[in-house]
Amino acid sequence: MHVHATIDPQDTVNQDAFLDGLWKQNPVFVQVLGTCPTLAVTNSVSNALAMGAATLFVLVCSNVLISLVRKLVPKQVRIATYILIIATFVTVVDYVIKAASITVYKALGPFIALIVVNCIILGRAEAYASRNPVGRSALDGLGMGIGFIIALLCLGGVREILGAGTFLGYPLFGPGYQPWVLFLLPPGGFFTLGAWLLAFNAWKRRKEKTA
């Protein structure tokens, strides 16, 4: 007996909504969005992780709420409504981080509040959540958020290892290691992001040639 396995096109769409943000449409490495926090808070892995988790939370929650109200909001007031919703979840995440760890809160400084103007979030609200159902919008937020975390960790990992000789605070090279402090400073952020973009584009070009 033959069983024909059929792929539900709905599943493929949902899968794409999630996977695109992770790699193919990675917000930092492909769309080059949200570079302000990407450069500013990736001087350690823990900061990168905290900022990534905060952005992921805001992305998912704002995508869900915006998708829920998308049919009620006329286009004339959509941007104002989206900003209001995004700012609400940023305020929530600000309180939550402060309650969870004052140390992390202090390390992230003003960049928590600046999530409101992170163009990844408004971009996904306008381009995806305002046109798609709740489930798919949540998956899109989740994919983009995890993609953002991956990018921040790529930068934070390199910068902390080279700039402090540690990973998540644990020393890697022993007492003889002379840290490359430049990588913890703003120029180090630009160098590292540039190097990652170079590597990403080289990989994409090679893939296009072999295809």
Place this chain on the structure above:
Amino acid sequence: MNPRADLPPSGRLIRLMAVVSLLCGVIIVAAHKTTLEPIRRNQAAISRENVALLLPGASRQIAYGLTPAGEIEILTGDPAGREHFLAVYDQAGSLRGIVWEAAERGYADLIRGMFAYDPEGQKVTGFRAVELKETPGLGDKIGTDPGFLANFRALDARLNQVGDGLANAIRAVKHGTKKNEWEIDAVSGATVSSRAVGRMLDRSARRWTPVIQRHLDRVRKGH
């Protein structure tokens, strides 16, 4: 064709924005209420931790504020938001020292610090950076550099003859040029941040040391 034909009525737009604002307001208030207590606990724990590091053996502390007449009064409840100093006592109830917080603009942002003061010897005996966003690897050394922190083991903060200010202005001097006990030897490569700490201490010591010395008997007894 009328360009306003597809424009929704203003009343509907306003009502919609009001409903969305109300919903957002409810979410924010709920988050605030839920996290208020943990945030207070965290801040109090950080403050206690800093006091314990500045004055080992601390067992009890009393927050003193100032009345409009310039007298001291015990602050009950959370003293945050009111100008105050902390009198710290050991288990036997003896005064271990005084701690106050101060802030000053540094190289990158506001530096917030906590100072310990020995009222008997009229010396500053410790410094902790409570909030610091100075350049990593350079300016942020003011919070960790052992040489810099050693400045605050017994920094001269004597009152002048009249008792209304410091006998000598406290200031940070270039690394390696410290000559007097009221000077702070700056961290090499972090002179701006070090000077900010000097200004912060000078200003706050001028503010608090005359008050503390004037009311020292009361503070010793914890009244």
